[in-house]
Amino acid sequence: xxxxxxxxxxxxxxxxxxxxxxxxxxxxxxxxxxxxxxxxxxxxxxxxxxxxxxxxxxxxxxxxxxxxxxxxxxxxxxxxxxxxxxxxxxxxxxxxxxxxxxxxxxxxxxxxxxxxxxxxxxxxxxxxxxxxxxxxxxxxxxxxxxxxxxxxxxxxxxxxxxxxxxxxxxxxxxxxxxxxxxxxxxxxxxxxxxxxxxxxxxxxxxxxxxxxxxxxxxxxxxxxxxxxxxxxxxxxxxxxxxxxxxxxxxxxxxxxxxxxxxxxxxxxxxxxxxxxxxxxxxxxxxxxxxxxxxxxxxxxxxxxxxxxxxxxxxxxxxxxxxxxxxxxxxxxxxxxxxxxxxxxxxxxxxxxxxxxxxxxxxxxxxxxxxxxxxxxxxxxxxxxxxxxxxxxxxxxxxxxxxxxxxxxxxxxxxxxxxxxxxxxxxxxxxxxxxxxxxxxxxxxxxxxxxxxxxxxxxxxxxxxxxxxxxxxxxxxxxxxxxxxxxxxxxxxxxxxxxxxxxxxxxxxxxxxxxxxxxxxxxxxxxxxxxxxxxxxxxxxxxxxxxxxxxxxxxxxxxxxxxxxxxxxxxxxxxxxxxxxxxxxxxxxxxxxxxxxxxxxxxxxxxxxxxxxxxxx
Amino acid sequence: xxxxxxxxxxxxxxxxxxxxxxxxxxxxxxxxxxxxxxxxxxxxxxxxxxxxxxxxxxxxxxxxxxxxxxxxxxxxxxxxxxxxxxxxxxxxxxxxxxxxxxxxxxxxxxxxxxxxxxxxxxxxxxxxxxxxxxxxxxxxxxxxxxxxxxxxxxxxxxxxxxxxxxxxxxxxxxxxxxxxxxxxxxxxxxxxxxxxxxxxxxxxxxxxxxxxxxxxxxxxxxxxxxxxxxxxxxxxxxxxxxxxxxxxxxx
Numbered sequence: 001x002x003x004x005x006x007x008x009x010x011x012x013x014x015x016x017x018x019x020x021x022x023x024x025x026x027x028x029x030x031x032x033x034x035x036x037x038x039x040x041x042x043x044x045x046x047x048x049x050x051x052x053x054x055x056x057x058x059x060x061x062x063x064x065x066x067x068x069x070x071x072x073x074x075x076x077x078x079x080x081x082x083x084x085x086x087x088x089x090x091x092x093x094x095x096x097x098x099x100x101x102x103x104x105x106x107x108x109x110x111x112x113x114x115x116x117x118x119x120x121x122x123x124x125x126x127x128x129x130x131x132x133x134x135x136x137x138x139x140x141x142x143x144x145x146x147x148x149x150x151x152x153x154x155x156x157x158x159x160x161x162x163x164x165x166x167x168x169x170x171x172x173x174x175x176x177x178x179x180x181x182x183x184x185x186x187x188x189x190x191x192x193x194x195x196x197x198x199x200x201x202x203x204x205x206x207x208x209x210x211x212x213x214x215x216x217x218x219x220x221x222x223x224x225x226x227x228x229x230x231x232x233x234x235x236x237x238x239x240x241x242x243x244x245x246x247x248x249x250x251x252x253x254x255x256x257x258x259x260x261x262x263x264x265x266x267x268x269x270x271x272x273x274x275x276x277x278x279x280x281x282x283x284x285x286x287x288x289x290x291x292x293x294x295x296x297x298x299x300x301x302x303x304x305x306x307x308x309x310x311x312x313x314x315x316x317x318x319x320x321x322x323x324x325x326x327x328x329x330x331x332x333x334x335x336x337x338x339x340x341x342x343x344x345x346x347x348x349x350x351x352x353x354x355x356x357x358x359x360x361x362x363x364x365x366x367x368x369x370x371x372x373x374x375x376x377x378x379x380x381x382x383x384x385x386x387x388x389x390x391x392x393x394x395x396x397x398x399x400x401x402x403x404x405x406x407x408x409x410x411x412x413x414x415x416x417x418x419x420x421x422x423x424x425x426x427x428x429x430x431x432x433x434x435x436x437x438x439x440x441x442x443x444x445x446x447x448x449x450x451x452x453x454x455x456x457x458x459x460x461x462x463x464x465x466x467x468x469x470x471x472x473x474x475x476x477x478x479x480x481x482x483x484x485x486x487x488x489x490x491x492x493x494x495x496x497x498x499x500x501x502x503x504x505x506x507x508x509x510x511x512x513x514x515x516x517x518x519x520x521x522x523x524x525x526x527x528x529x530x531x532x533x534x535x536x537x538x539x540x541x542x543x544x545x546x547x548x549x550x551x552x553x554x555x556x557x558x559x560x561x562x563x564x565x566x567x568x569x570x571x572x573x574x575x576x577x578x579x580x581x582x583x584x585x586x587x588x589x590x591x592x593x594x595x596x597x598x599x600x601x602x603x604x605x606x607x608x609x610x611x612x613x614x615x616x
Numbered sequence: 617x618x619x620x621x622x623x624x625x626x627x628x629x630x631x632x633x634x635x636x637x638x639x640x641x642x643x644x645x646x647x648x649x650x651x652x653x654x655x656x657x658x659x660x661x662x663x664x665x666x667x668x669x670x671x672x673x674x675x676x677x678x679x680x681x682x683x684x685x686x687x688x689x690x691x692x693x694x695x696x697x698x699x700x701x702x703x704x705x706x707x708x709x710x711x712x713x714x715x716x717x718x719x720x721x722x723x724x725x726x727x728x729x730x731x732x733x734x735x736x737x738x739x740x741x742x743x744x745x746x747x748x749x750x751x752x753x754x755x756x757x758x759x760x761x762x763x764x765x766x767x768x769x770x771x772x773x774x775x776x777x778x779x780x781x782x783x784x785x786x787x788x789x790x791x792x793x794x795x796x797x798x799x800x801x802x803x804x805x806x807x808x809x810x811x812x813x814x815x816x817x818x819x820x821x822x823x824x825x826x827x828x829x830x831x832x833x834x835x836x837x838x839x840x841x842x843x844x845x846x847x848x849x850x851x852x853x854x855x856x857x858x859x860x861x862x863x864x865x866x867x
Contacts (some may be wrong), residue, residue, distance in 0.1 A: 005800055005806075010807070012684075013797060013807065016684070016688055019789070019790075020790050023695065023784075024784055024788070027780075064806060065808050066677060066681075066800070066810060067805050076658050077679065118695055119699070122695060122699070127693045132685065140682060144685035145685055146684055147685075148688055150734070151689050155692070158850075159699060159700070161702065190641075190644070191642060193645060196653030197653070197654065213643050215640045215641075215642075215644065219640065253705065449640070471787075477848060500798040591617075595617070598617050598622055601622045601625045602625075604629035607629065608628075608630075608636075612636065615636055
């Protein structure tokens with residue numbers, strides 16, 4: 001019988017071992033055997049994490065690696081700490097990896113022939129990095145798993161080397177993320193120099209013995225910079241659309257579904273355990289800065305999402321929009337806000353992965369992800385169209401989807417202090433959901449007039465993509481249709497069933513309780529002090545969810561049928577829209593230039609602004 | 617953004633960064649203090665573990681999970697690089713021609729290659745005693761092999777470099793680290809716990825698990841770097857675009 005504490009390192013070791021086995025046997029085994037092996041391995045990881053989730057319950061599971069348990073409160077070792085949020089995120093990751101593995105059973109029929117195990121092995125390494133990141137209780141170890149996640153993600157993004165775009169996307173991804181990681185390392189150095197500790201809990205304890213000064217704020221900002229780059233927070237977000245729009249579809253499902261969200265998780269974890277103690281980072285200051293950053297990110301993501309016709313780019317920008325909402329929700333620094341974000345992330349992962357998966361079917365069929373070029377061509381795929389539309393509605397926050405519940409809980413938690421916050425949430429959900437619905441109606445129903453093929457402004461069309469699968473005449477493989485359908489189900493279950501909500505409400509209370517985490521790392525138990533936040537549906541939440549859904553449908557309808565509408569209002573409205581477009585949107589689009597130098601300059605600006613905002 | 621605007625923006629941000637970072641550094645403890653909280657603890661722990669090289673004790677015993685992560689990053693990078701640098705459909709492979717090498721260079725290579733390889737093995741094997749270990753020794757092993765490229769030519773390097781075997785060795789090294797971690801679990805202790813007999817301080821067999829983990833990393837790094845460089849050399853020497861149809865470059 002495996003001890004609960006040992007399940008923590010096993011969750012990291014199992015996928016690592018799986019990758020090794022796949023590389024070694026991948027040269028001999030036929031393709032179906034490799035697919036079967038990696039599926040079994042991914043399922044094993046899910047099973048282990050389910051067991052860990054059940055056994056840990058509302059407490060903490062703690063494992064000191066190498067048996068370096070603290071003596072007199074001091075240790076030289078690394079600790080893994082599993083609480084509900086960390087284990088839950090690891091579980092979400094492993095479930096999504098399993099879905100991706102099944103989805104790609106019939107993917108990548110050819111490359112690279114001599115190393116058929118490479119792609120699944122990279123997926124498992126990616127999983128190990130993310131699970132390790134979710135479970136570690138050590139700052140430097142966080143950085144190591146962050147880098148493992150990154151190194152694999154760059155390779156997976158550039159996997160289709162026949163096309164120069166993925167290689168460029170992977171390069172931008174790699175350079176910008178590495179620069180962010182250097183900042184994190186600088187910050188870890190500052191904290192280590194002051195405290196001589198690397199564990200979250202230990203640093204947190206030591207920092208309470210110093211006055212808050214410039215070093216503390218600068219260290220905090222630098223450490224979270226790498227995580228904010230990963231979370232694609234404006235203006236550190238430029239790499240994301242370039243990478244997510246060109247990565248192979250199964251990889252996009254993981255990148256947008258969970259990897260980006262790990263950035264927000266990391267920021268919240270580092271703040272709550274390390275920097276939230278007495279003499280830590282001042283709460284109002286942090287709230288103001290990070291809610292602003294989150295709202296700005298959400299608005300930029302939503303507006304840019306609406307502008308796209310390249311479907312994967314559209315979905316990538318919608319991820320930026322939603323991550324902005326997640327950051328704003330977490331930055332409220334309340335258990336209720338955190339619980340709402342946890343629900344939102346869980347449901348969003350399923351929805352976003354399903355949307356990418358259906359886009360993958362279009363790419364497979366037609367060799368294009370261009371909304372305009374695909375006009376009416378999706379009519380032969382009604383089931384895919386239905387999935388795509390349901391995904392769009394869920395993204396808009398339609399009750400009873402979990403996205404709607406998460407959104408409602410965060411709105412409710414934030415509106416006392418920031419009464420305008422629900423408006424931002426509704427607008428961003430409506431615009432991103434509306435963009436998906438607009439594309440869906442055009443492609444799968446052929447509604448409205450045929451969109452123009454060319455525009456004068458800056459644009460990425462999404463035509464002329466390489467199909468990721470060789471033979472487009474065969475039938476669509478069943479897993480490619482089953483996986484998105486299955487992925488939407490948990491997104492619905494999170495909102496519909498009371499179980500996940502209650503569990504995540506307890507999880508959020510535990511996550512925001514610094515004392516309980518610190519005590520658990522040192523082997524003590526401290527009962528929770530705050531009350532459990534309320535995370536059920538209420539009338540107001542349902543109404544706001546319906547409002548954002550109706551707005552999304554209206555946005556889509558106006559975009560599709562607006563041009564053929566005959567009414568005296570159309571002329572002035574069009575003129576206003578074009579005016580706003582010229583002054584605001586075209587400059588915003590020009591900023592997303594694809595030039596690596598621009599992105600690095602914006603990264604520097606972002607860090608400088610954060611440093612000034614948090615230090616002064 | 618224009619070039620000058622970009623550069624101005626970057627420098628403005630960089631100056632702010634430099635000022636604030638310098639301000640933060642004034643809060644650091646002074647140089648040359650006699651006590652460091654982690655340093656004193658780590659040295660004491662490595663003495664207890666009978667590992668003379670404290671750095672190895674930290675890397676392979678006290679904070680072995682970090683090293684597992686790091687060697688996994690290397691493993692992933694090698695895997696990723698071979699995937700990214702595979703031959704695309706539109707790439708043509710030309711056969712490199714043999715190069716001309718001075719006899720004195722050849723002779724020097726003949727002497728130096730075995731010496732360098734021996735040094736590599738020494739550095740890997742003595743990681744628990746003296747500066748060095750699996751990462752450093754592995755790199756020396758890989759470079760030693762590539763002296764053949766300098767002393768002879770690419771064709772000879774290709775002949776003595778069993779890439780298929782090295783690929784598997786790379787994976788086995790990475791896998792061995794994880795497998796050695798399981799030793800602790802099997803013995804009823806924690807993952808990656810140093811459960812082997814610790815031996816006598818200063819002897820080559822001291823340190824328990826440390827020399828074994830060093831060996832695993834040495835194998836992984838040595839073969840990994842060779843495979844990594846092979847992918848790059850392959851692109852540089854053998855692959856040419858369709859427009860350039862000339863036969864192989866001189867190596």
